[in-house]
Amino acid sequence: MAARKDVERASGVLQKRWCILSMPCRLYEKDQIRNVMYACIILHNMILEDEGHAIVEYYGEETESNNEDICNEERTQYQNLIESRQINSNLRADLVEHVSTLPRFNSIEDEDD
Structure with a gap:
């Protein structure tokens, strides 16, 4: 019963984040469904790992531009x-x-x- 609750909760979290998981998938093959699920789970885990960590640091005071004018x-x-x-x-x-x-x-x- 506890495992079922965990699976349902995880499915709900993934469906909230990735809309493709909340749509019917009867037209897809099993391999396609599996690949979509894996991709969503991997992306979800990557987001959780990086949560709170900026990829690029932003400094609001800096006004210099590193771009060359062309x-x-x-x-x-x-x-x-x-x-x-x-x-x-x-x-x-x-x-x-x-x-x-x-x-x-x-x-x-x-x-x-």
Whole structure:
């Protein structure tokens, strides 16, 4: 009975923090549900560990900026790089290639065949 209470309490805490856990999941496969649960639990534990600890310290009195001022021409160049379809396409292809080499991805593909 005590274990059941603990599990229900933990589920309630996770459902409050992660909305995806409060939605019906009948359309998902068991592996997908398990991965979502693991991700939510891991993220929850990471948040608890870091609670009260700032990743970046903030000093309100400092007004100096460490950013270098750039001219409009450089800003336009950077904007064009960010919006470049060719660079986006290359990055996407690299990502697909990388993911396809992961062991977990290959085992899923083998099961589908």
